[in-house]
Amino acid sequence: MTITSETLDAIAGLMRDAAAQEILPRFRKLGDQDVAEKTEASDLVTIADTGAERVIKAGIEKILPDAAFVGEEGVAADPTLLAKLKDAELAVVVDPIDGTFNFAHGISAYGVMAAIVVNGETVAGLIYDPMGDDFMVAEKGGGAWLKRADGSTSRMKVAAPVALADMLGTASVAFMPREKRATLLANTAKLRYAASYRCAAVEYRAFASGGLHFFTYFKLMPWDHLAGVLIGQEAGGYIARYDGSPYRPDHLDGGLLGAPDKESWQELREKVFTI
Structure with missing residues (x-):
């Protein structure tokens, strides 16, 4: 259609x-x-x-x-x-x-x-x-x-890749496993900063317009992410679930990570978001 x-x-x-x-x-x-x-x-x-x-x-x-x-x-x-x-x-x-x-x-x-x-x-x-x-x-x-x-x-165009220590982004940790949060938050010290605006609409806008180098979410409800993921991808970003698989409308879990390119995504996944 x-x-x-x-x-x-x-x-x-x-x-x-x-x-x-x-x-x-x-x-x-x-x-x-x-x-x-x-x-x-x-x-x-x-x-x-x-x-x-x-x-x-x-x-x-x-x-x-x-x-x-x-x-x-x-x-x-x-x-x-x-x-x-x-x-x-x-x-x-x-x-x-x-x-x-x-x-x-x-x-x-x-x-x-x-x-x-x-x-x-x-x-x-x-x-x-x-x-x-x-x-x-x-x-x-x-x-x-x-x-x-x-x-x-x-x-709209995502930011150019930068070194891990210079990356700016957002990390929503509220729904991540409680026992993993301390490790995750400690890992964000490797970045320039990781914030949360408590609003995916705002965070996807910042990512797709080049204001952020990454975002990550754990809970995946379709109304929160379908529009933003497509916009981020069409702006040139690399976005996938934590296991590397594409995000689809029926996915409700599995985490989500976005970055300017695949190499940045892999570095973030291996060194920071190790859930």
Whole structure:
């Protein structure tokens, strides 16, 4: 199935509308009743998450009526929905607010993410920044692009490789085995620095635009990574699971590591991220 540029533009417009209607009016205006815990204190859902997903889902049903819709909040309510992704001929995977913890605490590092999956392969990805009103967009084989609100575009490109001691990046350790964390954190001393913005949308943007040399995650939920991995790859990055295998939409574990090239990836995997 071919996804046209008109379809991607329609989905982008839908993501912007959801942000304008449900997300931006609530930023730094949430009451206690508007925020709830899901699995733990750092795993939150807000009224903006559920409202934005509802708007996007309704729009996708008009734009791509035959697509299975897999949204983070829908799966939280009904985990069986995640199984649709594995066998669907066409699916749209959405994170209505990536970085909900940041959003709920008034931190402007969050985004809206969407990916299109055809027969088990990610063919397009979009990440929208409501604060800057711009998009990262990639189609498989077509490069990664930053599209600004004024209509201008620029091609995204990962950073050039550098020595291990000069690498800047992000490492999400929250879901890594607790007994491995001390070793992992000690290993990051070999790098220039390893941070975490608690938002994959922000971290993928920084990687794909050349601001970071690496990223790593342990837990792999599709709405967090499908769009960003495609964008990072189309920007020239080398991204794979810890065992070196390609990341696919049905993978929920196995870790994920991205770098400017395969040689950098291998050095990071062997010397730093030794999980």
